[in-house]
Amino acid sequence: MTSLPLEELPRPLPAAVAVPARSLPSARLTRTALSLLPLLLIAGWAAIDRASLYDGVARLAAADPWWLLSGVVFTLLGWVSAACVRQGALPDRLPPGKLLASQFAAGAANHVLPASIGAHAVTLRFLQRQGVPLARATASLALYSLVRPIAKTFVLLVFVVSSPGLLHLGDLVPDRRTLLLPAVAVTLGLVTAALLLTFVRPLRGRVRTALTDVRLLHTRPSRVLALWGGAAAAPLLQAGVIFSVGAALGLSLSWTQVAFAFLAASTAVGAVPAPGGIGPVDAALVFALVAFGAPMGTATATVIGYRVLTVWVPLLPGALVLSALVQRKVL
Known part of the structure; x- marks a missing residue:
């Protein structure tokens, strides 16, 4: 009887091979929990903020439906602009349909967590899956x-330069004490970034990767148009939503005044880490509209109607899309 060489003898399967099969129910349970989590967060948020939600829905129910339809169109175009900026910020080509769906889902996550953490987390997961x-x-x-606030500031400056007589700034111009806070914040941000780059070596490698991608992207006209054009269009589309809702409710301000009020308000307090910018931006926007003469x-x-149209109406569909993308392993 001939014996097999030692290397040809059958060997037992390593224990690690059986781990995926055993952990499969756990993975499914985790995916199901992640799918239901957005819906649970929405239910909790609706219970906390039910007074504002009811007031906004009641006012919109008596508004001009055609102007509200215009606001819905501007809201939909806002997700298209976000998808354009996401694609423009990346050299790799992404599937347009899945990218747009991911941004619609990211919008729901963005209104639950502060400082755009939810939207960035969804987008990061989507990019890794691609x-x-x-x-x-x-x-x-x-x-x-980085590009979105720069583009918004540029659009704001264009409004100031092109319409100096129409835009009566008045109380919208901040005093020196108000300007001190963002100046200190910018200084601290620059100092923190310099310290991190100096002492954290892995971060330097990522910065080099980012700079390489930025140079590559700006050699492609299509990426430049998607990146900067989408970023510049985003605040104008949001201003279009506000103007449409205002027109439906009888607001007498022009689109230019409404757009400038939104740009000034969101630029002034947009850095406050509130979920979706809700709260500080709302208060500043009301103040800016009143400064232009609105009751x-x-x-x-x-x-309130603007928030209902851009936050509450798409929140449940966005959460459902988010759950579907998790179930289909797109996220």
Whole structure:
């Protein structure tokens, strides 16, 4: 009887092979929990903020439906602009349909967690599922976060320069003490970034990756248009929603005044880490509309209606899309 060589003898399967099969129910349970989590968060938020939700829905029910339809169109275009900026911030080509669906789902997550953490988390997971390396994915998120406020500030300056007579700034111009806070915040941010780059070596490698991608992206006209054009269009589309809701409720301000009020309010307090910017931006927007001559009641109703149209109406569909993307392993 011939004996087999030692290397040809059958060997027992390693224990690690059986782990995926055993952990499969656990993975399914985790995925199901993640799918239901957005719906539970929405239910809790609705219970906490039910007074504002009821007031906004009641006012919109008596508004002009055609203007409200216009606001819905501007809201939908806002997700398209977000998808354009996401694609423009990345050299890799992403599937357009899945990218748009991910941004719709990210909108729901963005209104639950502060400082756009929810939207960035959903987008990061989506990019990794599409095979984008982690370093490049995080670099694209950083570029997205940097380009949007720069583009918004540029659009605001264009409004100030092009319509100096129409835009009576008045009380909208902040005093020196008000300007001191953002100046201190910017200084602290720059100092913190310099310290991190000096002492954290892995961060330097990611910064180099980001700079390489930025140079590559700006050699492609299509990426430049998607990145900067989408970022500049985003605040104008949101201003379109506010103007449409205001027109439906009888607000007498022009689109230029409404757009400038939104740009000034969101630029002034947009850095406050509130979920979706809700709260500080709303108060500043009401103040800006009143400064342009809108009645307090109408300005407040316009802002509430704007939040209902952009937050509450798409929140449940966005959460359902988020759950579906998790179930289909797109996220």
